[in-house]
Amino acid sequence: MTSGVDHDAIEPLFARETPLWLSVWAGTQAAALVVATLTAGLSVRVMVLVAVVIGYHVAGLLGRDWILHRTWAVLLYVPLGWAVIGGAISVHSAFSLLVFGAVIEAFVFLPFAWATAVLALVIVACCTLLIAQSRPVAAAALLIQLGAIVATGTTVGVVLLYINRANRDAAVRTDLLRRLDAARIELADRAHQAGALEERQRLSRDLHDTLAQTLASVIRHLEAVQLGLDSLAATGAAGDSGSALNG
Numbered sequence: 321m322t323s324g325v326d327h328d329a330i331e332p333l334f335a336r337e338t339p340l341w342l343s344v345w346a347g348t349q350a351a352a353l354v355v356a357t358l359t360a361g362l363s364v365r366v367m368v369l370v371a372v373v374i375g376y377h378v379a380g381l382l383g384r385d386w387i388l389h390r391t392w393a394v395l396l397y398v399p400l401g402w403a404v405i406g407g408a409i410s411v412h413s414a415f416s417l418l419v420f421g422a423v424i425e426a427f428v429f430l431p432f433a434w435a436t437a438v439l440a441l442v443i444v445a446c447c448t449l450l451i452a453q454s455r456p457v458a459a460a461a462l463l464i465q466l467g468a469i470v471a472t473g474t475t476v477g478v479v480l481l482y483i484n485r486a487n488r489d490a491a492v493r494t495d496l497l498r499r500l501d502a503a504r505i506e507l508a509d510r511a512h513q514a515g516a517l518e519e520r521q522r523l524s525r526d527l528h529d530t531l532a533q534t535l536a537s538v539i540r541h542l543e544a545v546q547l548g549l550d551s552l553a554a555t556g557a558a559g560d561s562g563s564a565l566n567g
Contacts, residue, residue, distance in 0.1 A: 365411060376400070380429070
């Protein structure tokens with residue numbers, strides 16, 4: 321790794337479906353920003369705020385990989401986004417629509433445990449703000465609103481938990497398939513090596529047998545030639561002896 325890069329790169333919940341969830345995050349925030357801008361009105365202050373929000377999200381879309389490989393950058397980028405959204409909400413409450421996309425951002429950039437903590441904090445903050453800003457209304461109406469916030473947050477959490485488990489199971493399956501493929505390749509290599517060794521041994525045995533047979537045949541022929549020469553020599557000696565006696 322290059323200098324400044326943490327050895328423990330963060331792998332968030334949606335790391336395996338990055339293009340999909342980046343699109344969901346960007347699309348959600350774009351729609352919320354359009355609705356909030358139209359609701360708040362096209363004042364200079366609002367337009368500057370919109371430009372800041374757009375710049376923040378574009379930086380995240382283009383630099384996500386760079387950010388995720390630097391823990392300090394993640395811990396800087398995500399809280400900065402919440403600060404930007406908090407500033408936008410302080411300008412006009414319509415920008416609270418950006419909060420849902422900010423929750424998705426947490427699961428795009430943070431590990432599951434961290435993002436779950438962010439979701440819990442969002443639920444608590446929304447409930448606190450609702451209680452603090454509520455006008456004198458019936459307690460039943462306030463409880464219904466609080467229940468809706470908690471139910472929505474819980475539903476989102478359950479869905480994301482399911483996605484997290486699915487990702488984990490997919491990672492386990494991928495790792496098992498990788499190991500099985502590596503084992504298959506290793507077995508194929510060993511079988512190839514064993515076959516090559518067996519073939520070399522067979523060729524060695526065949527060559528040894530062929531040489532032995534050839535050498536034995538040469539020895540037999542040499543013995544036969546030697547016997548023939550000995551027989552000729554004996555015949556010649558006998559002829560010479562007969563000639564001497566006749567003389």
